[in-house]
Amino acid sequence: NAGVTQTPKFRVLKTGQSMTLLCAQDMNHEYMYWYRQDPGMGLRLIHYSVGEGTTAKGEVPDGYNVSRLKKQNFLLGLESAAPSQTSVYFCASTSLPDSNQPQHFGDGTRLSIL
Amino acid sequence: GQNIDQPTEMTATEGAIVQINCTYQTSGFNGLFWYQQHAGEAPTFLSYNVLDGLEEKGRFSSFLSRSKGYSYLLLKELQMKDSASYLCAVKNSNYQLIWGAGTKLIIKP
Numbered sequence: 001n002a003g004v005t006q007t008p009k010f011r012v013l014k015t016g017q018s019m020t021l022l023c024a025q026d027m028n029h030e031y032m033y034w035y036r037q038d039p040g041m042g043l044r045l046i047h048y049s050v051g052e053g054t055t056a057k058g059e060v061p062d063g064y065n066v067s068r069l070k071k072q073n074f075l076l077g078l079e080s081a082a083p084s085q086t087s088v089y090f091c092a093s094t095s096l097p098d099s100n101q102p103q104h105f106g107d108g109t110r111l112s113i114l
Numbered sequence: 115g116q117n118i119d120q121p122t123e124m125t126a127t128e129g130a131i132v133q134i135n136c137t138y139q140t141s142g143f144n145g146l147f148w149y150q151q152h153a154g155e156a157p158t159f160l161s162y163n164v165l166d167g168l169e170e171k172g173r174f175s176s177f178l179s180r181s182k183g184y185s186y187l188l189l190k191e192l193q194m195k196d197s198a199s200y201l202c203a204v205k206n207s208n209y210q211l212i213w214g215a216g217t218k219l220i221i222k223p
Contacts, residue, residue, distance in 0.1 A: 043201070105158070
């Protein structure tokens with residue numbers, strides 16, 4: 001029972017490089033989310049998806065792009081990494097956001113931009 | 115704007131009881147979640163409140179007052195493994211979660 005799996009777990013990039021973070025869930029959830037977590041701040045929503053083929057902007061979408069080509073996968077891309085994007089990135093999923101069902105989280109990706 | 119306030123850090127003794135408060139101002143309210151997050155790990159779900167009152171789950175209880183925009187998480191019979199951050203999150207009118215910065219709980223023997 002894997003739940004939500006994120007790859008990679010750690011990555012160091014140079015400013016200007018690009019990369020893609022992968023999130024996969026095996027719970028058949030419709031809704032998926034990408035958050036970033038920074039010291040002293042709450043989790044902030046970057047982008048989310050309400051189903052296969054759909055994406056929407058969250059609170060802090062600038063500098064990121066996402067895709068949801070398959071229901072189980074949600075990709076987060078950084079086209080040109082900046083030091084301000086150094087953070088821990090969490091992916092989450094849920095079945096019914098308008099219910100008592102919680103969001104389930106992956107283990108996170110720790111990303112450093114030099 | 116939307117805001118969730120929690121104390122930054124709390125210290126308690128093993129075996130004791132601790133109450134972690136959360137106050138919120140959000141655009142709409144569709145429920146409140148508490149999550150536990152150990153250092154370097156993912157947040158894990160603890161409790162959910164949507165109606166006023168107390169929800170009890172073993173050693174953990176969570177209370178909600180919608181009129182006061184207030185919740186608390188009560189942890190009883192504290193164990194060393196309870197040392198973690200506790201995150202309060204409110205589901206707003208768009209069914210998105212607005213997160214507090216978390217309360218770091220330190221348990222001393």
